[in-house]
Amino acid sequence: MALQIFNSYSRQKEIFTPITPGHAGMYVCGPTVSGESHLGHARPYITFDVIYRYLLHKGFKVRYVRNITDAGHFEEEGREAEDKVSKKALLEKLEPMELVQKYSNLFHWAMLQFNCLEPSIEPTATGHIIEQISMIEKIIEEGYAYVVNGSVYFDVKKYAEKYPYGKLSGRVIEDLLETTRNLDGQEEKRDKADFALWKKAPPEHIMRWKSPWGEGFPGWHIECSAMATKYLGTRFDIHGGGMDLQFPHHESEIAQSTICNHEAPVNYWVHNNMITIDGRKMGKSYNNVIKLTELFTGTHPLLTQAYSPMTVRFFILQSHYRSTLDFSNDALLAAEKAFKRMWEAHETLQQLPLPPNESGNDPALESKLNGLLMELESFMDDDFNSAKVLANLFEIVPVINSFKDKILSTHDVGSGLIKLMKQHFKTYLEDIFGLKNSSEADNDKLKAVMNLLIDIRKESKSKKDFITSDKIRNQLLEQGIVLKDEKGGDMSWYIQ
């Protein structure tokens, strides 16, 4: 079946046809490592991790490039345009690179928690100053950029005469030219819509590099163009990022690369929607962020408890990546329970013994299960609809539990279908969705101790010595270990 991707550029779903058959190149805008990641940041990384995993699952050889922005963009604070990274560094009395290192480490730690695969290449902006400078030189040569007082600006008006500037983000160039924004450097620009490729560094600016135009630092958008071109070529398959980056970041990327490379850089633009909180985008401008460390430890006023990275991952997967996802403590609580139920069923399924008969004797059940399994790929092929995949898997959960409790027999469906179920659950939950058991129960010594306690409890129960049996269960619970009696006398346990 053919994979379809919603292309933000054309605003419709398109069949994914890679430039090089069997290969896929994907660039995703990575973090600016000037601060701690929050829940909102988690969405693109998990979304594109799943897209990466799914492309791999489809058999593509993927080069996944995700940059680290460590040079800092300037932001408007008061009137002074400043380098975000160096400003924070002054405040915290740290070297810029020390700050970058700290938050890079923290970011990588968070990605590990979320079980995100590492990108193939993780280039840094500061490591590609030369590439950015030569790209800017090329744009000047082509006549689409001009130098003013040591800064270089992109000539949007001229570009728009020949190319559809604004198409990706749905802007009208005339409106952009009229925008009455009062930003730093505005008086240097020929038009208000122009954007900086290189900025002259004021004396107090720590991060600065020599360039043909004097000492300065790269503009907002050039790093992604330079690094994407270097590692994926002048034209590549997929470019991802948050919807809020469409304009001006991605729009400008298109313009820069188009002039420099004489072709539009990207075939499929993919944008994830925002995570909202009380209906509002989570973002530092709104002062409503929940940092990942706060989420994992439960130390935020809005949280009643800590939530595991897998709960967050599951929460995100339960909605479609192009919809806004509203955060609340209740929603996470629900996701936690849902994930637990799904994961237990998954583990039960994997341990289910195969019946001797290859095919079953309950055609209705068989065809229902088969149908649910067969749909999974078509859901993912339809613009990565993880929510629908999970819905189908949830429909199978009661069947699995019924097998466990002997309400249904695996003979009814046969070993062929059981194998298929095992394979699909593993493929979708683990390989594609990147979920994993979040408990620390993978400890052989603990398992041995638990087996001993279970034996004792079974013995005391059989002697109707409920005082002993309850003591074992209750005291384990105090330690955060939940012991459950299963049907048929077996017992299972898990760490809360």
Next chain:
RNA sequence: GGUCCUUUGGCCGAGUGGCUAGGCAAAGCUCUGCAAAAGCUUCUACAGCGGUUCGAAUCCGCUAGGGACCUCCA
């Protein structure tokens, strides 16, 4: 102000012009020494008003609410 998006049952969330996901919560039943699970059943929604259609939550228009971008932002 401009551009665009959105509004689904107690909550979160899929969604296609007709067959009305899924999760959480709630209620009842079954199982059970108790507990927890688990199983079964129940709860039928699409902001409002018009229109198109044999038929619309799904298409169109208007009204109302919410939001995003236009400025660093995932």
